[in-house]
Amino acid sequence: MIVVKIGGSLYNTAELKLWMQALTLYSMTCPIVVVPGGGPFCDQVRHAQRHHSLHDKSAHHMAILAMKQFGLLLADCAPSSRTFNSTPPHSSPLTIWLPDDTILLESNLPHNWTITSDSIALWLASKLNAEQLILVKSVLNDTASINQLSVNNIIDAAFKDLFENSNVDTCIMHAEHSAHLSSYKEFPHLYLP
Numbered sequence: 442m443i444v445v446k447i448g449g450s451l452y453n454t455a456e457l458k459l460w461m462q463a464l465t466l467y468s469m470t471c472p473i474v475v476v477p478g479g480g481p482f483c484d485q486v487r488h489a490q491r492h493h494s495l496h497d498k499s500a501h502h503m504a505i506l507a508m509k510q511f512g513l514l515l516a517d518c519a520p521s522s523r524t525f526n527s528t529p530p531h532s533s534p535l536t537i538w539l540p541d542d543t544i545l546l547e548s549n550l551p552h553n554w555t556i557t558s559d560s561i562a563l564w565l566a567s568k569l570n571a572e573q574l575i576l577v578k579s580v581l582n583d584t585a586s587i588n589q590l591s592v593n594n595i596i597d598a599a600f601k602d603l604f605e606n607s608n609v610d611t612c613i614m615h616a617e618h619s620a621h622l623s624s625y626k627e628f629p630h631l632y633l634p
Contacts, residue, residue, distance in 0.1 A: 442474060442569060443471060446575070453481075457515075475536070476565055478557075479504055486503040501553055502542075502545060502552075508540050508558055563603050563604060610630055613629075613631070
């Protein structure tokens with residue numbers, strides 16, 4: 442099984458549907474669990490936090506629900522997929538995770554903006570004993586160093602600690618590379634220096 446996190450930055454792009462088509466096709470050879478980013482739904486949470494001075498814990502909870510909203514959109518883009526909250530169904534090669542309130546009970550995950558859907562995807566991939574995590578992003582990067590990716594704000598601050606305690610191989614693929622999904626093993630894999 443591989444876990445693929447689809448960044449919310451793909452929301453307004455043609456690449457979003459291309460990725461969902463590629464994932465649907467590739468899932469026939471390898472089971473795939475999709476983790477949604479937050480996209481514009483999460484942007485609204487950030488706006489609401491600034492406007493209403495929300496506590497980080499409340500904003501984090503709302504951001505989890507934003508991921509769920511984007512996940513519902515992804516499921517609509519891939520009609521043969523199935524959705525799940527806690528345990529992926531074995532009968533579907535392509536499943537989309539819709540995070541719910543139970544993730545708020547995870548004591549090893551911070552409940553603030555130091556964690557984003559990237560770290561949450563890594564946490565889920567570890568929990569599911571996935572062979573691979575692929576982070577699909579719209580930003581170009583020229584490094585696989587987790588420290589540098591964090592400094593460049595390509596991954597969140599919590600990712601490094603979760604990665605140190607995980608044995609899930611992880612790579613980043615650019616949004617324009619959906620046609621190369623089957624060769625994901627050739628992409629640079631993230632590492633801690």
